[in-house]
Amino acid sequence: MGTVEPQVAQSGGVQEVTDGFHLVIDALKLNGIDTIFGLPGIPITDFTRMAQAAGLRVISFRHEQNAGNAAAIAGFMTQKPGICLTVSAPGFLNGLTALANATTNCFPMILISGSSEREIVDLQQGDYEEMDQLAVARPLAKAAFRVLHAGDIGVGIARAIRAAVSGRPGGVYLDLPAKLFAQTMDAAAGKTSLIKVVDAAPRQIPAQDAVKRAVDLLKSAKKPLIVLGKGAAYAQADNEIRSLVEKTGIPYLPMSMAKGLLPDTHEQCASAARSFVLPGADVVMLIGARLNWLLSHGKGKTWGGKDHKSWGGQKFIQVDISPQEADSNVRIDAPVVGDIGSCVSALLAGIGASWPKPPAEWLSAIAERKKNNIAKMAETLAKNPSPMNFHSALNVVRDIIKANPDAILVNEGANALDFTRSIVDMHKPRKRLDVGTWGIMGIGMGFAVAAAVVSRQPVIAIEGDSAFGFSGMEVETLCRYNLPVCVVVFNNNGVYRGTDVNPTGGPDVAPTVFVKGARYDKLIEAFGGVGVHATTPDELRKAMEEAIRSRKPTLINAVIDEAAGTESGRITSLNPKSGEKK
Ligand code: ADP
Numbered sequence: 001m002g003t004v005e006p007q008v009a010q011s012g013g014v015q016e017v018t019d020g021f022h023l024v025i026d027a028l029k030l031n032g033i034d035t036i037f038g039l040p041g042i043p044i045t046d047f048t049r050m051a052q053a054a055g056l057r058v059i060s061f062r063h064e065q066n067a068g069n070a071a072a073i074a075g076f077m078t079q080k081p082g083i084c085l086t087v088s089a090p091g092f093l094n095g096l097t098a099l100a101n102a103t104t105n106c107f108p109m110i111l112i113s114g115s116s117e118r119e120i121v122d123l124q125q126g127d128y129e130e131m132d133q134l135a136v137a138r139p140l141a142k143a144a145f146r147v148l149h150a151g152d153i154g155v156g157i158a159r160a161i162r163a164a165v166s167g168r169p170g171g172v173y174l175d176l177p178a179k180l181f182a183q184t185m186d187a188a189a190g191k192t193s194l195i196k197v198v199d200a201a202p203r204q205i206p207a208q209d210a211v212k213r214a215v216d217l218l219k220s221a222k223k224p225l226i227v228l229g230k231g232a233a234y235a236q237a238d239n240e241i242r243s244l245v246e247k248t249g250i251p252y253l254p255m256s257m258a259k260g261l262l263p264d265t266h267e268q269c270a271s272a273a274r275s276f277v278l279p280g281a282d283v284v285m286l287i288g289a290r291l292n293w294l295l296s297h298g299k300g301k302t303w304g305g306k307d308h309k310s311w312g313g314q315k316f317i318q319v320d321i322s323p324q325e326a327d328s329n330v331r332i333d334a335p336v337v338g339d340i341g342s343c344v345s346a347l348l349a350g351i352g353a354s355w356p357k358p359p360a361e362w363l364s365a366i367a368e369r370k371k372n373n374i375a376k377m378a379e380t381l382a383k384n385p386s387p388m389n390f391h392s393a394l395n396v397v398r399d400i401i402k403a404n405p406d407a408i409l410v411n412e413g414a415n416a417l418d419f420t421r422s423i424v425d426m427h428k429p430r431k432r433l434d435v436g437t438w439g440i441m442g443i444g445m446g447f448a449v450a451a452a453v454v455s456r457q458p459v460i461a462i463e464g465d466s467a468f469g470f471s472g473m474e475v476e477t478l479c480r481y482n483l484p485v486c487v488v489v490f491n492n493n494g495v496y497r498g499t500d501v502n503p504t505g506g507p508d509v510a511p512t513v514f515v516k517g518a519r520y521d522k523l524i525e526a527f528g529g530v531g532v533h534a535t536t537p538d539e540l541r542k543a544m545e546e547a548i549r550s551r552k553p554t555l556i557n558a559v560i561d562e563a564a565g566t567e568s569g570r571i572t573s574l575n576p577k578s579g580e581k582k
């Protein structure tokens with residue numbers, strides 16, 4: 001229990017006192033929180049010092065958004081809320097994007113921000129960094145709380161933890177006014193006010209009739225398909241999920257961050273036949289995946305519908321912890337509500353020991369598609385064009401990940417994202433961390449720092465040059481903490497590609513174009529990291545192998561053909577088209 005200088009009590013005896021600073025630290029420690037990602041300043045500078053002194057790992061960033069992204073992904077990886085700590089108004093706002101992104105992605109995190117004097121803020125009298133942060137955070141967070149009295153810190157932290165990890169996980173905001181940190185109280189009373197949260201994310205057992213309904217529907221299927229989402233990866237029910245997939249023999253599609261939950265090379269993995277299985281399936285079981293835009297809302301041509309709004313005729317089973325998720329886009333015939341571990345165990349019990357494999361026709365048609373597509377891809381990957389393109393560079397990354405299956409792959413960009421997702425096989429669960437539900441740029445270095453800190457495994461960040469720019473200053477953070485992160489910037493001179501021209505012929509380059517031939521490798525050298533300029537797959541391979549071997553922070557500037565990318569990668573069609581007649 002942290003205490004401050006003893007004070008003379010009114011009775012004349014010496015009274016041990018504690019304060020807000022120590023109570024927050026003690027409450028976090030009591031609940032098994034060992035790391036804080038943040039950025040110091042008034043009113044939390046001393047807090048960061050005291051937290052470090054108390055044995056917490058305090059990882060300081062150069063911008064709060066990156067600290068927030070680190071906390072969010074630490075939450076995804078560990079099922080414990082990741083903690084991000086910021087200063088008031090602007091620091092809080094910088095962290096807020098990450099909090100909103102965490103909520104959107106169902107990642108448990110707690111954004112703790114210091115705030116200004118309540119009585120001044122509430123009268124809008126213009127305090128230093130004045131803002132009604134609680135009100136701003138509320139619509140973007142799963143829950144938002146403020147603590148005004150030191151004696152309530154235990155409750156505040158407990159509520160924040162429960163809100164972040166129970167049910168559908170999400171981002172929680174905790175507002176701690178400056179005055180709270182300095183408030184003192186009797187140390188013994190402070191200690192008893194703290195709460196060690198019991199069973200923060202209680203199991204939620206699905207109803208038996210819901211399980212039976214799902215099993216019956218699955219039994220009726222001629223062309224069944226399982227879709228695994230990042231909820232399934234988060235749940236850490238890897239063995240149960242693998243058993244369900246293998247015992248039923250049903251082909252499965254992993255969503256991006258569920259890649260590796262079963263190895264992508266698994267014979268039932270249908271990723272290489274995605275555009276065949278989605279429209280072809282008759283019963284689809286979603287496990288921890290939403291029917292949002294990433295799955296074309298469960299309808300339209302992707303699913304075999306006549307036009308972009310038409311239902312393809314599939315029946316859906318949806319396994320999810322959120323009872324409100326079902327029917328959000330199309331009818332869900334068999335919702336199974338509960339935590340994925342419990343649901344999958346119940347489904348396993350329901351299917352019993354002698355489940356017939358899906359019809360051979362369905363399986364062989366998928367196998368045929370897969371074979372052809374994989375052969376086509378192998379041909380493309382074997383080419384060695386000059387300059388490098390996404391394929392020849394990613395052929396290298398694919399080999400490196402295969403040889404280092406415990407390494408974590410962080411990935412953002414447009415083409416750099418889409419090609420990496422489809423080319424680089426993942427072999428173990430929760431090893432692929434990316435732009436998630438929003439397709440947000442800027443997660444790269446925050447995720448990479450957290451991945452290295454949490455897992456202690458090597459991290460490889462495959463970054464579009466635009467994507468990298470959003471968090472690039474954190475290469476200093478990589479060097480400062482000497483993290484085993486190898487950043488590979490796929491440098492094609494711009495957003496999507498580098499070939500646009502200014503149609504007016506004026507001196508400004510086109511909006512999507514960057515400085516040509518930029519040397520991102522020099523950035524990391526400024527901080528003592530290893531920079532490499534790679535123009536061929538051989539150079540890239542050598543540099544990546546060395547980075548993994550040495551565990552030194554490394555940035556490889558991988559020069560990619562500036563004409564190789566397409567607008568927005570695979571989602572070109574989401575760009576609105578001008579109605580103007582040319
Ligand atoms: P993806 O982008 O991979 O398709 P989504 O983020 O859309 O995945 O969906 C994840 C789903 O998983 C959410 O609907 C969320 O409620 C659910 N989920 C998250 N954790 C659990 C869990 N432990 N048990 C059950 N469902 C979960």
Ligand code: TPW
Pocket residue numbers: 412413414415416417438439440441442463464465466467468490492494495496497565568569
């Ligand atoms: C916070 C819009 C989507 S992808 C992208 C942008 C700016 C960068 C694509 O270029 P990059 O990759 O990274 O060089 P590549 O391989 O195609 O060349 N702001 C935010 N999020 C998003 N998604 C955008 C803008 C965007």
